[in-house]
Amino acid sequence: MNSEIKEQIEKIKELFSNGWITEYEKDKRIKELDPNYKPTTNNSNSSQSTNNSDYYTTPNTTSYNDYSSNTYQNNDNSNYNNNNSDYYTTPTTTSYNNNSNNEIVFKSYDDVPVLNNDFSNLSLDNTKSKSTYNNNNNNNNYNQMLLEERQKQLKQRQLEEAMARKKFEEEQKTPHPLGSFASIFGPKPAATLSVTKQELNNDPNVTIVGWDHGVKFNLGLLNGKTYVDLRDWLKESTSGREPDSPTQAKSDQWKQEQYDLAKRVDKKNYITDISKIKYIGGVDISFAKNSKIDACASLVVLDYKTQKIVYQSFKMVKLTEPYIAGYLAFREAPHLMPLWKDLVTLYPQYKPDVLIVDGNGINHMRACGAACHLGVLMDIPTLGVAKTLLYANGITEEYINNGFKKGNTVEMIHQNEKTSLGYAIYNTHNEIIYISPGHKIDAKTSLQIVQATLKSRPIPEPTFQADRVSRDFLYQYYYKLKSSK
Known part of the structure; x- marks a missing residue:
């Protein structure tokens, strides 16, 4: 026997010992x-079918055992079924040891060898003659099928990526559909906004629009959606710019708009049972460090029962109006309304039943604080929670202090109309907060909702989370965003 035959025999034995061929095929x-x-x-007792005996052999079934000795046990019951003998066989059971030195591990299907009659590797090329394949045609067909499936999936993925990129590029050419602040008051419906999935993050729950900054965000919620709006925004090149004070004409216009909006405030209570609230929202705007212009507006939606965030959105904005007591809405509403429109247009399933605003409601000199202002524009129940007292309607610091001498909750009563404007209470940090209804809610229900969501925070959980996520967004990404220079 020459060395070449011995080498072929050793290869056959190795294939058998590693479970690639059956014992019958090895002996044959x-x-x-x-x-x-x-x-x-x-x-000799194996009653195989006389037809195609080279192709249909007794299959080898391997049972894995970490603790068995290195033994191979053959059940010599290889009797084929007389009917359909080409397909039905009695398997040979093999016990395999995890510590075997003969163990072969393949990283992918591409590494699995396909053998011809000479037991050498065979390329899966359709142009080659079928006569070069070994008797185990099933193995070859399976590998060919895997290869074709991988190629098909790759082509599909490349097509989807090309279409997504084309869509993304087209969307960036579309200007942000924001008009002047006055346009918010008009009867125009919320504009339908285009959406770009954050392909780089591979996170279907994160959506970015205006992705000119090329920043890779890590914002995904465990159970919920994240929306980021960076359209038509560039970081301030200098930290020295400050908002301009409003002209007298603008101040007069703001006053008139507040009087007009106050007439549209619905004081009827639409939340008769707070236990039936599903989602509750909160809004806030945080400044970037060392800037009096650049800020991040945020809107969050929480599950009312668990107080966990199910939706969060961010918008980089320019606060071009200064803070003036009584006019907070004109500084913040133009930047919060687009986030609201995006929510109800793109993710209406997360629309909150009630929204908490960091500001006042009807406890306001013109009965139209930020909570009323946003409530009318959004047309949902809103309430305001302020950390400082707005002196109006006879409600002064002395009034509040005298009220606390009588109890832990002070109801704020309008000096002339004798109607309830809300309540003052102490939070868990022993600080006074001022609660007032905004739109479609009454003072008592507003108090109940705040008490239910206050927890251990200085302010209710929805506005606390809106403030936290906007600050976190600025801390992580502001320095990465592009400047106007």
């Missing part, structure tokens, strides 16, 4: 190479 192939070879087991 060695017998072809060495007529004097005597099989280790008696296969």
Whole structure:
């Protein structure tokens, strides 16, 4: 017996020991190479089908055992079913040891060898003759099928990526559909906004629009949606710019708009049972460090029962109006309304039943604080929670202090109209906060909702989370965003 035949026999034995071929096939192939070879087991009782006997063999079933000895056990019950003998066989069971030195590990299907009659690696090329394949056609067909499936998936993925990129580029050419602040008051419906998925993050729950900054965000919620709006915004090149004070004409216009909006405030209570609230929202705006212009507006929606965030949105903005007591809405509403419109247009399933605003409601010199202002524009129940007292309607610091001498909750009563403007209470940090209804809610229900969401925070959880996520956004990404220079 020459060395080449011995080498082929060793390859056959190695294939068998690693479970690639059956014992029957091993004996058959060695017998072809060495007529004097005597099989280790008696296969004479195997009543195989006489047709295609080279192709249909007894399958080898491997049972994995970490603790068994390195043994191979053959069940010599290889009797084929007389009917459909080409397909139904009695398996040979093999016990395999995890510590075997013969163990072969493949990183992918591409590494699995496909063998021809000479037991050398065979390329899966359709142009080659089928006669070069070994008798185990099923293995070859399976590998070919895997290859074709991978190629098909790759082409599909490339097509989807190309379409997504084209859509993204087209969307960036569309200007942000924001008009003047006065346009918010008009009867125009919320504009339908285009959406770009954050492909770089591979996170379907994160949506970015205006992605000119090329920043990779890590904002995904465990159970919920994240929306980021960076359209038509560039970081201030200098920290020295400050908002301009309003002209007298603008101040007069603001006053008139507040009087007009106050007439549209609905004081009827639409939340008769707070236990039936599903979602509650909060809004806030935080400044970037060392800037009096650049800020991040945020809107969050929480599950009312669990107080967990299910939706969060961010918008980088320019606060071009200064803070003036009584006119907070004109500074913040133009930047919060686009986030609201995006929410109800793109993710209406997260629309909150009530919204808490960091500011006042009807406890206001013109009965139209920020909570009323936003409530009318959004047309949902709103309430305001302020950290400082707005002196109006006879409500002064002395009034509040005298009220606390009588109890832990002070109801704020309008000096002339004798109607309830809200309540003052102490939070868990022993600080006074001022609660007043905004739109479609009454003072008592507003108090109940704040008490239910205050927890251990200085302010209710929705506005606390809106403030926290906007500050976190600025801390993590502001320095990465592009400047106007």
